[in-house]
Amino acid sequence: MSTAARAAEPAEAGALWSGPYAGALLSYGRVAGEGAGGALLVGYGWRSGPWALGIEGDLTLGGFDGRAQGGRFETEALGGVRARVGYAFDRFVVYGAAGAAFASVEYARGGARDGATHFGWTLGAGAEAHLGGGVSARAEFLYVDLDRRGYRADREVSLAPDGGLARLGLNYRF
Template sequence: MHRLLGTLLLFLGAALASPARAADVAGTDDAFAWTGFRVGVIGGYGRIGEAGPLLGASIGYDWRFDDVVVGVEGDLSGGGVDGRREGGRYGIDLFGTIRARVGYAFDRFVVYGAAGAAFVSADYARDGARDRDVHTGWTIGAGVETHLFDALTARAEFIYVDLDRRSFDIGQAVGIGPDGGQIRLGLNYRF
């Protein structure tokens, strides 16, 4: 966890110190319009029921109204979130969110809050029996995004996820309702 926080601080420091300013290149104050489609990659670490890393992709669209940026995005990640639970092994295969976000833009930065729906595909195994199910729930979070170059932006965010309780049938019902937080870093290409 300390290594991830160090990477996050280094990442933000590099973004703040970047000498390339799109406003200087374009010669206008509107160079950071933020309006349009974006696709990106995200990586995170945290605890959603169990702890582990996730890596995935995101897609979204943003609109800028003066200094307010409003957007919608979806993401899907997979990775190694698994651990011991209720005497067996519980693991998350896929994690996804669909969120709305609202932010405040200044210079090349947007500080934002986001909320929406979350889901995971998870499995549970104990004593040779295995079952799989899908949890649904909600997520809320906050972050910062910055322009690095003309079409490339970087972001750092924290999200909290609360998912419904599901029963896994392994000869007897085992109920699990994961929740927790995750720190995520991402790079977006804006069209």
């Protein structure tokens, strides 16, 4: 009987981190302003032995505002697409992630406004725990580095957003 149980383990363990998933995240950090936001996430994972591989994308809305160069920067949306490589054991996976990032930012000063979209890269690490059924919880940290863009609002200014995000979330695997 123990041989049968051990034979079933790899199939169950492989299924934990394989297939499509969607989730929601709460973020706090500083990228073109400090604040908090909510995100939606979609991804797909593959499991091969102890390795959990995947690709995921997310979009964070709201809450990242800052003052600089005499005006106010407001991040309207922040997102990215990342590859994920992790090591899975039991009901957990620890992972690193890297990929492309973007942010839609608006600058306001003296009653004038201007907006731009920044592109760049992101790098991070995290851990995810299977809670039961198709639900898992995750905690991660991402560093985001975006390109420099100019804004014309009352005067010409430029911004090259970068910084870190701490994120907590729940995923559901289909």
